[in-house]
Amino acid sequence: MSSPASSRTPQNDHGDHGRPVVLAVDDEVMILELIAMVLAPHGYEVITFDDPVRALEAVRAEPNRAALMITDYAMHNMNGMELIEQCRAVAPELKILLISGTVNEAVYAGSPVQPDGFLAKPFPTHQLLAKVRQLIGR
Template sequence: MGKYAHLNILLAEDDSSIRSAIKAMLFDLGIHKITEAADGEGALQNLIRTPQGYDLIICDWNMPNKNGLELLKDAKMRAPSTPFLMITGRADEESVMKALKSGVSGYLRKPFRMNQLESKIKVIADSWSEMA
């Protein structure tokens, strides 16, 4: 059992191949409680239907029906303490600052490697456990 096995993660990514790759990375890290959503609206519906909440939301920025920033705002209203990792191809400083000002816990630029994802999860999990 991995050190992150207890995490319950909501993964929102509209590209099914990227979503599958991220899920495989999470499995390799020992994380098996993963709820998937193909768009922001689906992710929001999962948030609404999951009263126990999630330990981490991993979300793409550019998605149909509700983008990552819109989902972040909804998530912060429903579960303000839930960490939110934004994944995106956007690397310009303005986008990064917009995400940070909106309350993301971490920002990861695509494409990324498993060790980069693990590093972000570790930082978020460590800071979250300190607050708990």
């Protein structure tokens, strides 16, 4: 969908007007729109990516920009666990929420790299907001 619109310097996990930055990564545009629609009114700046490779490029370019990444598991080019592993290498403090309609938490049970949380699709919007607040506040 969109990529970071500006090339401002990292602002301690906050974007415009001190709003926490959330990166949403999913190859389903409707899910990205849902995440933005749920989180933006609650004070989060949501930047969406329909391609995990572009999301990884954004994290590499500004590793301290975002407070949280919400990523799907099953995507083209790269799965969510691969994305988490590569993001952790450049932004170890980035909180990551894995979402999926195809796998459960067992997918990362034995992995050396872990997400900070998991939500199964479809999830109620209040559950998404609660999980984001648990991970990064606001």
